[in-house]
Amino acid sequence: MAKYLLILIILVxxxxxxxxxxxxxxxxxxxxxxxxxxxxxxxxxGDSIKTGKDSLAVLIVQPGATLKLxxxxxxxxxxxxxxxxxxxxxxxxxxxxAFVKAQKTKxxxxxxxxxxxxxxxxxxxxxxxAIKKDNVWMCVNEGSVAVKTQASKKYIVVNAGEGxxxxxxxxxxxxxxTWTKNLNWKMNGSYNEIKDxxxxxxxxxxxxxxxxx
Amino acid sequence: xxxxxxxxxxxxxxxxxxxDNEPSKRSHAIYSGxxxxxxxLNLDQTHRLKLKLAIEAGSTYTNSDHTSILAxxxxxxxxxxxxxxxxxxxxxxxxxxxxxIKQGNWSWKDTSKRSETILHLTHTIKKRLSSLPxxxxxxxxxxxxxxxxxxxxxxxxxxxxxxxxxxxPHLSTRVKLPVYFAxxxxxxxxxxxxxxxxxxxxxxxKVSIALNYEFLVERWSTSDDFDRLNPNESYMSEEETNKFSxxxxxxx
Numbered sequence: 001m002a003k004y005l006l007i008l009i010i011l012v013x014x015x016x017x018x019x020x021x022x023x024x025x026x027x028x029x030x031x032x033x034x035x036x037x038x039x040x041x042x043x044x045x046g047d048s049i050k051t052g053k054d055s056l057a058v059l060i061v062q063p064g065a066t067l068k069l070x071x072x073x074x075x076x077x078x079x080x081x082x083x084x085x086x087x088x089x090x091x092x093x094x095x096x097x098a099f100v101k102a103q104k105t106k107x108x109x110x111x112x113x114x115x116x117x118x119x120x121x122x123x124x125x126x127x128x129x130a131i132k133k134d135n136v137w138m139c140v141n142e143g144s145v146a147v148k149t150q151a152s153k154k155y156i157v158v159n160a161g162e163g164x165x166x167x168x169x170x171x172x173x174x175x176x177x178t179w180t181k182n183l184n185w186k187m188n189g190s191y192n193e194i195k196d197x198x199x200x201x202x203x204x205x206x207x208x209x210x211x212x213x
Numbered sequence: 214x215x216x217x218x219x220x221x222x223x224x225x226x227x228x229x230x231x232x233d234n235e236p237s238k239r240s241h242a243i244y245s246g247x248x249x250x251x252x253x254l255n256l257d258q259t260h261r262l263k264l265k266l267a268i269e270a271g272s273t274y275t276n277s278d279h280t281s282i283l284a285x286x287x288x289x290x291x292x293x294x295x296x297x298x299x300x301x302x303x304x305x306x307x308x309x310x311x312x313x314i315k316q317g318n319w320s321w322k323d324t325s326k327r328s329e330t331i332l333h334l335t336h337t338i339k340k341r342l343s344s345l346p347x348x349x350x351x352x353x354x355x356x357x358x359x360x361x362x363x364x365x366x367x368x369x370x371x372x373x374x375x376x377x378x379x380x381x382p383h384l385s386t387r388v389k390l391p392v393y394f395a396x397x398x399x400x401x402x403x404x405x406x407x408x409x410x411x412x413x414x415x416x417x418x419k420v421s422i423a424l425n426y427e428f429l430v431e432r433w434s435t436s437d438d439f440d441r442l443n444p445n446e447s448y449m450s451e452e453e454t455n456k457f458s459x460x461x462x463x464x465x
Contacts, residue, residue, distance in 0.1 A: 176344075207375045207382060208293065208341050208348060211251050211263060211464060212411070212423070 021061045027191045028055025045079035064103025066187045097129040117166045120146035129200045139163030139180040240453040245271020247460040263287040279305030297335035312436035329360035346375035364396040387411040400434035427456040
């Protein structure tokens with residue numbers, strides 16, 4: 001009897017662990033709601049996760065989203081809205097940069113909101129940067145993302161290899177960015193395997209605007 | 214027979230005289246330093262002005278001083294186009310009519326103290342070639358010299374290759390082929406042409422340092438003095454200039 005009880009407890013705890021949101025990887029420092037966090041720590045809906053300088057955190061949010069937060073980033077995990085047909089999960093990127101990988105299903109919808117735009121994830125992998133004061137950068141590695149600014153009623157679809165810069169209330173235009181391929185999209189592995197060294201401030205340098213004479 | 218010999222000698226001496234009266238073909242090097250400041254002003258989301266100030270000083274053909282100052286603005290147009298309006302002031306510039314005779318001797322006039330004002334109207338199309346860090350550009354410019362009312366057209370196709378590191382240019386190389394057309398002066402439609410090379414070190418996003426080399430061929434056609442004394446003759450003489458300059462570019 002005790003043996004069966006033990007097996008049941010293990011199965012239940014494993015099942016529970018599989019449905020828990022947690023910090024799957026942490027390098028450096030992170031805080032959950034202002035309190036210092038550690039690797040494997042459970043995250044609750046509504047929590048604010050913040051990474052420190054030279055830090056990297058990988059979060060798993062059930063049922064199928066993985067987020068990689070770069071240093072000096074802050075993200076809020078909202079409570080999902082569950083209906084009969086669609087489960088809608090939102091993340092608010094307050095500042096910093098995040099890679100998002102969302103499992104494509106018929107019933108799960110994911111949204112990432114930044115200060116001036118909402119990104120509707122359609123089962124995909126994308127990167128969003130909200131470190132600059134006046135604009136937000138987003139690019140897609142796999143799948144597609146619907147982008148809507150706070151002021152617009154319409155949205156545009158950004159496909160793999162494309163990106164947008166949102167620097168006004170108007171809907172941006174998606175275009176191909178070569179730097180999309182230079183981002184480190186890996187979510188699993190050691191720190192050196194998953195860290196991304198892209199400096200976003202350098203990416204908006206348009207060589208067409210360099211004037212010489 | 215003697216008359217024939219004398220006639221031959223006279224014709225020969227006349228030919229010799231005419232050659233002494235023409236500018237001889239020369240090749241020389243000149244050096245200069247330049248400072249260029251560019252300041253962008255966004256008028257709205259799609260329209261932009263770029264103010265430009267350029268100051269240059271160096272040696273001229275006769276190793277005396279040459280200075281120039283240019284100021285004006287670019288205005289961004291759709292489809293990667295740009296219009297520019299500038300005014301410049303120069304010293305040390307030479308023209309066809311500066312080939313003068315003085316006390317029986319032909320020479321170039323010393324223009325190192327002469328100031329000339331030129332008005333410039335430019336049009337540029339600039340485009341990046343696919344995903345390569347390579348920009349091609351076609352610049353055209355109308356110049357009006359208020360000193361002698363001469364008008365010129367400059368066409369200058371160029372390519373500019375950027376060596377990028379982490380998305381920012383580290384070094385870039387530019388090649389330009391300028392051709393100058395005389396619109397209302399001289400006997401040669403193309404009075405100047407050459408090749409221009411620049412190697413630019415992008416110290417920061419805002420400051421660059423350029424090493425420039427320009428090889429120019431200038432074609433001098435008949436001056437007023439020569440025409441007055443030799444109304445039935447003309448000449449075309451070429452002069453090659455190798456210009457080396459260092460330029461600091463600040464873009465804010």
